[in-house]
Amino acid sequence: MSRRKDLQDWVKLAKSPTQIERIEAFFGGHGYELHRHDTYAIGRTLSGVQSFNYRGGMRHSLPGGTMVLHPDETHDGEAGTEAGFQYRMIYIEPALIQKILGGKPLPFIPDGLSDDPRLFAATQPLLRSIDDSLEILEEDDALYDLAQTLAVVGGQRYQRRVFDYPAAERAREYIHASFNKNITLDELSLISGRDRWSLSRDFRALFGTSPYRYVTMRRLEYCRRQMLSGNNLADISIDAGFSDQSHMTRQFISNFGVSPGRWLTFIRGR
Known part of the structure; x- marks a missing residue:
């Protein structure tokens, strides 16, 4: 076209x-x-x-x-x-x-x-x-x-399988408080009181994504807020928990479909 x-x-x-x-x-x-x-x-x-x-x-x-x-x-x-x-x-x-x-x-x-x-x-x-x-x-x-x-x-057909929503929610809240750290599934298991693989299964069913992906998106949300404040991309990336700016940029494109620079242009251009 x-x-x-x-x-x-x-x-x-x-x-x-x-x-x-x-x-x-x-x-x-x-x-x-x-x-x-x-x-x-x-x-x-x-x-x-x-x-x-x-x-x-x-x-x-x-x-x-x-x-x-x-x-x-x-x-x-x-x-x-x-x-x-x-x-x-x-x-x-x-x-x-x-x-x-x-x-x-x-x-x-x-x-x-x-x-x-x-x-x-x-x-x-x-x-x-x-x-x-x-x-x-x-x-x-x-x-x-x-x-x-x-x-x-959606015509949802609910299975009889039991999900531990309170445990998954405890893990989710911990991620929000500690997204810039190197969080492990064992750590989330300890926080939630749920064994690691049951927690991983429940998290996906209840919140639509894996624990690791959820951590990544919280980091990217932090980066977007800091970018709007005019802060340096390299510093933002490290503060958010990414290894460097290139790592953040790759994740940004993968999760938002545009580069950080193009996203800023969209937001500031109108």
């Missing part, structure tokens, strides 16, 4: 503080390399065609539908036509969904796209203009409705 030269890419972050990340963006052609988040990426195409590789096939998101990308699923993003595409997206930590569902396996939408009107309605409060602020209680209500709707629309 060719690209019109008059189309300028941009990404805008919601400025009001909330429990979730909200963005609105426009891309005239290629947007993101293959990458994966440890969050749900739930969004809506506002105009154009948003095309992306997901679970072995090319998907095409059109206005009127809902995108629901599961944590840790690889995807990319590009315009499906020369007109480009504009969209809004929210990124929700599986831990927030778990606090509502209470330790059940995470809801899953197989194709990453849904035309279900219940899901469209449930996402509407969180996918409105990012210039609109959200009250804390309003956001909590919307997250509750969305989690319940995801579970229904």
Whole structure:
């Protein structure tokens, strides 16, 4: 697909503080390399065609539908036509969904796209203009409705296998407090009171990613916050727990689909 030269890419972050990340963006052609988040990426195409590789096939998101990308699923993003595409997206930590569902396996939408009107309605409060602020209680209500709707629309068949949600949550909280250290599975096992392999299994089922990937994303979140403050990339990388700046950059591209420099350009360019 060719690209019109008059189309300028941009990404805008919601400025009001909330429990979730909200963005609105426009891309005239290629947007993101293959990458994966440890969050749900739930969004809506506002105009154009948003095309992306997901679970072995090319998907095409059109206005009127809902995108629901599961944590840790690889995807990319590009315009499906020369007109480009504009969209809004929210990124929700599986831990927030778990606090509502209470330790059940995470809801899953197989194709990453849904035309279900219940899901469209449930996402509407969180996918409105990012210039609109959200009250804390309003956001909590919307997250509750969305989690319940995801579970229904996803048709989740809960197995009888028992997960130790409190133990996994203790490990998750420890990671947040110590992400810049060299955390081991044995250490998490001791903190959680759960044997290492049962903890690893439960963590994946309950939070959608492995303990190591969860640590990596907390480090990258720290780096993004420090980058916005104008701090030096090399120092940020070491402080976050990466071996050096190159290590951080490789992980940044792998998990966000763009380089740190390009990401900063998007954020500061609008």
